[in-house]
Amino acid sequence: MTGASRGLGAETAIALSSAGAELVLLSRNRAALDGVAQRIVASGGRAKALVCDITNASQFRTVVDSMERLDVLVNNAGINFPEPFMEVSEDHLDQQIALNVRATFLVSQAVVRKMLEAPNRHACGGAVIHVTSQMGHVGSPRRTVYCMTKHAIEGLTKAMAVELAPHNIRVNAVAPTFLETPMTAPFLANPEFRDWAISKIPLGRIGRLEEVTGAIVFLASSAASLITGTSLLIDGGWTAQ
Numbered sequence: 001m002t003g004a005s006r007g008l009g010a011e012t013a014i015a016l017s018s019a020g021a022e023l024v025l026l027s028r029n030r031a032a033l034d035g036v037a038q039r040i041v042a043s044g045g046r047a048k049a050l051v052c053d054i055t056n057a058s059q060f061r062t063v064v065d066s067m068e069r070l071d072v073l074v075n076n077a078g079i080n081f082p083e084p085f086m087e088v089s090e091d092h093l094d095q096q097i098a099l100n101v102r103a104t105f106l107v108s109q110a111v112v113r114k115m116l117e118a119p120n121r122h123a124c125g126g127a128v129i130h131v132t133s134q135m136g137h138v139g140s141p142r143r144t145v146y147c148m149t150k151h152a153i154e155g156l157t158k159a160m161a162v163e164l165a166p167h168n169i170r171v172n173a174v175a176p177t178f179l180e181t182p183m184t185a186p187f188l189a190n191p192e193f194r195d196w197a198i199s200k201i202p203l204g205r206i207g208r209l210e211e212v213t214g215a216i217v218f219l220a221s222s223a224a225s226l227i228t229g230t231s232l233l234i235d236g237g238w239t240a241q
């Protein structure tokens, strides 16, 4: 899984491990990644921490090639620079597209290639889960690039699902509302922003990480064997109104 060193990715790794998965954890920060791997091993799980900048496609492909077998991919790494549309610099545009779209696409391609190479591959199947956002379904101020990238991955989810279904590889998205993570800490620390976000959520609160990790575990499991090409909104009703 990508972006496993902190936030939603770290908690998802722990939840997948509790459900019995053997994990390969990727991110750029060795110390944080090792911390997550140690938590998993200490509770009896199995995890390998690999430092990798997934925007570097050749680095990522080398990592995937070194693996024996992959059954599930959680494409979680993502960034967001909230700012007004008219102030988006080319650098911020490129960074968000490079990680949220380009790397997500190329990581998916490399991992699915590995899944397709597995002996007895139809029976093995596979599951890809893209972490998008409610912002992949709606628009919001100061989020033009983020919304654009997350809408892109919602499209990728559907198209991959249709094309890979004959190989028994399921592709789905989870689309959370605001959660407390290092990414959102600076926005949610602003009481005005926090109140605005909560006012948009009919259930009246920010999401908890376990409310998303459970959905990812479900989509990765055989309990979701007929589910592909969908996006599970975990948004407290944000997009229902």
Ligand SMILES: NC(=O)c1ccc[n+]([C@@H]2O[C@H](COP(=O)([O-])OP(=O)(O)OC[C@H]3O[C@@H](n4cnc5c(N)ncnc54)[C@H](OP(=O)(O)O)[C@@H]3O)[C@@H](O)[C@H]2O)c1
Pocket (backbone or CB within 6 Å): 002, 003, 004, 005, 006, 007, 008, 009, 026, 027, 028, 029, 030, 032, 052, 053, 054, 055, 075, 076, 077, 078, 079, 080, 099, 131, 132, 133, 134, 175, 176, 177, 178, 179, 180, 181, 182, 183, 184
């Ligand atoms: N938090 C929310 O409210 C929320 C809501 C909806 C959707 N999401 C989505 O959920 C996902 C996780 O968000 P989060 O809030 O947990 O973010 P976060 O706390 O900022 O964590 C992002 C993760 O991505 C990794 N990462 C960033 N750039 C990378 C790169 N080039 N190569 C490899 N790994 C990289 C980071 O690790 P390193 O820095 O160690 O590389 C970190 O592990 C994102 O896709 C985000 O868009 C979040």
